[in-house]
Amino acid sequence: MFDFLYELYWRYYCSLSLLSELELLPDELLVKILSYVSVSDLFYGWLNLNWRFNAIVHSIRIKEFYTVPKQWHSCKNSNSIVESLHYLASQLVFLHIDQCLSSDVVKEINTIKFSHLRILKLCETNASQLDVIQAYNFPYLEHLSLVQTTISFEVLCQFKSLRSCELNSLEIDAKHSHLSSSIQLLALRWCHPWDMAILLRHFPQMIFFKVFIFLSNSVVHHPIVNCVHPNLISLDIHFFDLDSSMNEADNSRYGCISELLASISTGKRIRYCVTLVDMVNFNYEQFQCAVLKLNFVRFSYRLIWLHRFQPVPNIDCIRQIPLFNKLKLEHIGSKATLFRSIWTDTSILSYYNQNILI
Template sequence: MKNRLEQLPNELLWLILEYISPIDLFHKFFNLNQRFNTILRLIHYRFNLLYTNQNQFKFFLNIILPNIEYNWIESLYIDDITNRLYIINKCQYLRSLTIHHLHTENINLLVNNVLLELKQLNYLHLYTEFRLRDHDVNSLTYIIFSQQMPSLTYCYLDFQDYSRMSFDHLDITNKTLSLKTLVIDQWCRLRDFIRLLHFIPNIKRLTVRLFDSNTKGTIVPSLNAIDDFTTLVPHLIFLRAKLAEIPFIIATKILFLRLPSKLHELSLSTWSIEYGNGDLWETILSSKFPYLKHFRLIISLDQIPHTYITANNLDLDNIVKSFNQSKYFLDHHWNVLININEHDRLKFVLHTIPYPIENFQTTLYNIRRCTISPLIIKSTYHYVSKLSLTLHNNLTSLLYDYNEYRYFPNIEQFILYSNLINNSRQFQSIEYFNNLKTMINLSNIILLNCPEETRQYPIELINLLLKNLPKLKTLIVSYRLYTYLQTQSIYYLKNLTLIFAIYSSISPPTTRMRYLLTPNQILTNELILELVRTSFSVFSELQTLTLIVRDLDGFDNQFSEWLKTNFPIEQNILYDFLIFDKIVRFYF
């Protein structure tokens, strides 16, 4: 094999070797001979360092980086762990940068020492599950929505719901002229959205979350300042928006009727049944958007409106007919489907088909009212990559009358919620699992999440799942559930998150809630040491161990000093401690 490779010209070798992971590439070919060392130096590199352990990262720092040309590094995926962000400064010719687990303490470094130096950066994706301070987010957006990043065409701000995003601090004379695609996964008010449009004049694709703090449903005068958004964003052809607490009539006047008429796609998610009127949508879309190719709508409700009787198909059929029997919708091949299940957290979901976004929540045994053929239903959910199912009791009548047409072929993240109220040991796990396999392709799942620490989960079902998820890399469960799992099924996990109810520095716990909880719900210092120690023997490839406290009794002020004492740097185990998020994460 070696001789055959060496017979190939350098140009062909470059193309072939670029498809191999850089770390694997250097393990296999570095110092093989002088020719391969030269080839490795001049490859276009795309480094994915997400969740790399300490040994892998040291190999990257000490072996790979000194033996390549920095200006050939095109893209970088990296975690915000300790001082890892500093290596971005070595990659000033980056075209793509993705940072996961961004800490608010490091945003100042990112803004002042990293982003300003990346003059060729085209793509930026920032993700965090942690709380970010408002002034840190403001300093970040001040750089992004300006001319200080002249090549940036794609930006994805993937933040959490702890706060809202505002743009009052931006300089109206300093706009970004390069940005073409923007995704802001954090809530902002309608007035802030309109202000944002002033800073992205060349935007083509925009994804936002919008809410209106004006609960009376009247239009604030400041929102009437601009009649047509075409003057601000003339090139906008794609808008995806989540809408909360915005009445349909207000959204129509302030948003829909002001959008550029050249729009090609309008995709909306909302929690209001007001948006479920096909006749009104036909009037808006046919009169305003002559070039519209795709209209996507999702209405999700945690309660079925009291004016709708689910036992009577007529109420629901009238909603469906207003879309599916409209000539305008038929001509565009836009249909809607309704999912209803009173056992689910989301009891009512109306959506266009195919289902338009990555996230979907339902139950396995769904009660549907729709007029769509089974063949169409089967192909409706191929875009879904993150599926949430709710477990519930009273399955006896459903297990043996199971007729499920939905199919989810591309699920990567699988979340299980639990509404179980009886003993979970009585749950019919085998029958449920067998039916689950007919609805979901399990072979692509890389993350399993059972996030509810206080709820019961059927242990037999979870163990069955773990045995049948060949690509599973990340597991999130309560420690109480984890103690019952068959660990041989998760030997190759890369990321493990364990959830606790409370923390107590003393064992046995002295917390005021100790009499209400089982020992497996309480995180102690002694247990932390045991979990870190046993992780090496239980898991062969574990990269991160995350411990989360969910309820009131979080980490105390002395915990930080305890971590420093028990996990010094020389132990080669790094950790992050976020006291307000009640999270401690260890990196191996």
């Protein structure tokens, strides 16, 4: 359906002399066709043609993307972008600004004008834009993505309509202990292992949690507290080893990871997906022992090596371990190599190891 409408739009867009033929289409179809047009094209190409097109343009719920490589042609003239966005601000329900726009252009965009947004995705934010990201400025916001930004948990809790959120990290301190958020899907790009219990406690309605955890010897470690979450269904954890070395063996990595997995109690219906990044001297056998003790019914894992940091170890040796014998190559490129497994019932694998292999 999208391809048909998009091709139909370009057929008429390339020849405005066919405007009379375009007017033969019903309003409902014109609204669908023009909903795929960029804000700049709507503003400069379709407004003020006649009263009917003005009414149609002003009735569209606009979803605007500035991503690479989509709409690169619309990103050349910063004045046209800013002017058209501000003029049609009340109709904007989806705004995604990626790195294809220069920082100078992003600074000119006044996000406070977009009070009807349902979805807001900003790759970068300046201080003034971050200050206006408040619940009273975006009362209808349902999804917020600020992948390079850290915001206060207190601010996040004020968004009553927010259902999903993607952030670099959250600021939570003792004064926020009484607060909770109704967010159901949360993704964090930076977190310490001992902060997991705090996060789960403050998001009691969360059903999906994706988190990046960085392991480093330079950080003072704190005890990992056990926690019980009533609603969590899917847990996707990425572990990054910041201090891995080919000449150094460190068993503390698997211990920290297994301790964290064991500390989260949710019931057997949960889906666990663990991604290990740049784990060179990782003790995969001891990690298997720790995982099998937890009896996960839905467990999957991925192994990633970033080539600029670490070479790929001997995968055949890792596959000799029962938990990793279904490891399959999914991607190999100039920047990274990715292996992953299918979903595994570790309770069955644990029984097999205890009763057949022994």
